[in-house]
Amino acid sequence: MTASTTPGPVEAFRALHHRPEPLVLPNVWDAVSARAFAGAGFPALATSSSAVAAVLGYADGEATPADEMFAAVARIARSVGVPVTADVERGYGLPPKEIVRRLLDAGVVGCNLEDSDPAAREPVDPRRQAEWLAEVCAEADGRLLVNARIDTYVRGVPDPLAAAVERGRLYAAAGAGCLYPIFAPPDHLAVLASETGLPINALGVPGASPTPAELGALGASRVTFGGSLHARVAAGIAESAAELRAG
Numbered sequence: 001m002t003a004s005t006t007p008g009p010v011e012a013f014r015a016l017h018h019r020p021e022p023l024v025l026p027n028v029w030d031a032v033s034a035r036a037f038a039g040a041g042f043p044a045l046a047t048s049s050s051a052v053a054a055v056l057g058y059a060d061g062e063a064t065p066a067d068e069m070f071a072a073v074a075r076i077a078r079s080v081g082v083p084v085t086a087d088v089e090r091g092y093g094l095p096p097k098e099i100v101r102r103l104l105d106a107g108v109v110g111c112n113l114e115d116s117d118p119a120a121r122e123p124v125d126p127r128r129q130a131e132w133l134a135e136v137c138a139e140a141d142g143r144l145l146v147n148a149r150i151d152t153y154v155r156g157v158p159d160p161l162a163a164a165v166e167r168g169r170l171y172a173a174a175g176a177g178c179l180y181p182i183f184a185p186p187d188h189l190a191v192l193a194s195e196t197g198l199p200i201n202a203l204g205v206p207g208a209s210p211t212p213a214e215l216g217a218l219g220a221s222r223v224t225f226g227g228s229l230h231a232r233v234a235a236g237i238a239e240s241a242a243e244l245r246a247g
Contacts, residue, residue, distance in 0.1 A: 012057035013044055013083040013109045013234075014145050017178060017199040022216035025224045027087075029055050030072070033233070038080040045080065046112075047073055049087040050231035060227070066092035066102070073221035085110030085147065090118055096135035104143055110145035112180060115167065116133040116155055123155050126163075130170035137175030147201055147222075148176035153183040161188050168196035178222060186210050190219030206232065 007015065007169045027039040027048035034045055040052045050060040052072045058064040077084040077136040086108045093146065103111050113136065116122060116127045123129075137146055145232045152160035164181045171179060180201035181192055199221030203214055205228060212223040 006193045010109045010143055010145060013085070014177060016044060017221045019042060022202075022212055022220050023126075023222045024212045025085070025222060027051060027225050027227065027229055028076060029230050031075055032128075033230070034076045034080045034084070038082045042082065044083040044109075045076070046224050047076055047084065047086045048225075048230060049089050049112075050227035052087075054227070054230065054234070060091055062089045064092075070102045070106055073103075073108060077107040083109040085112070085145065087112040087114045090114050090116070091136075096132065096139050099136060100139040100144065103140075108144070110147060110156050110177070112147045112149055114149040114151060116151040120239075121155065123151050123157060123167075126170050129167070130174045132176035133171055133176055145177040146175065147178040147180050148174075149182055151179040151182060153181060161185070161191065164188075164192060165195045167200065168192060172196050172198050178219075180224075182226075186215060186218045189215065193219045193221070196219075 023044065024042065025044055025046040026042055027046050028034040028037055029048055029051035037045055052069060053060050053064045056064055056068055056072060073086045085105065086103060088111050091113060097150065113133065115124055117124055133146065133148055150164045150167050152163040152167065158165045168179045176198065178199045178201050179192065179196055182203055184192065189200050189202055200219060201222040201224055202215045202220035204215060204223040205223050206225055210218065215223050
């Protein structure tokens with residue numbers, strides 16, 4: 001009997017980051033949104049921590065209790081037949097072993113982990129962050145793709161590109177499988193990819209330029225949208241509510 005050569009879900013998800021065109025990952029917030037985007041043909045999905053927090057009645061920035069966030073992620077993952085990666089902010093103060101256990105129990109194939117302190121709203125020391133990511137990656141042992149978010153562009157760091165390259169190299173050595181320099185200018189994407197050797201996750205805006213295809217041409221291997229998709233839906237609900245109230 002020969003062993004199966006069919007890749008597992010994590011390997012299949014990882015391979016989606018190495019295609020000529022970028023992986024477009026809609027950010028979902030519940031089973032309804034997840035089923036809608038999976039039904040539209042997207043090969044994988046990502047959760048949005050800010051959108052999930054809003055649905056659960058909490059503010060963004062780790063205000064959501066860990067139990068509630070991971071339960072919401074698990075409901076999303078089991079509602080669809082495509083891989084799901086989870087945005088779990090900075091891990092809610094949990095140790096790496098517990099973060100990995102909860103992610104695997106939730107049935108996801110990857111995670112976003114940020115490098116800013118949610119209380120101080122400042123980037124943590126890059127070497128300390130790399131050591132922490134290395135612990136997470138060691139616990140995951142290939143069972144999760146870690147997307148390491150880099151916050152140099154949103155925290156007022158001097159020379160954010162150079163700082164992002166420094167952090168990206170450290171995070172790559174720690175075992176991260178993708179880097180997310182959130183709000184990086186499009187013309188920095190190719191530099192970050194070439195200097196770090198990892199796929200780059202760019203933040204897209206639905207219906208705006210640069211499009212996902214354009215971001216791919218500029219160096220992105222993956223495009224996500226944060227909480228913007230949920231914000232559009234929430235705005236539509238508010239408009240419907242106003243129309244209904246007006247009769």
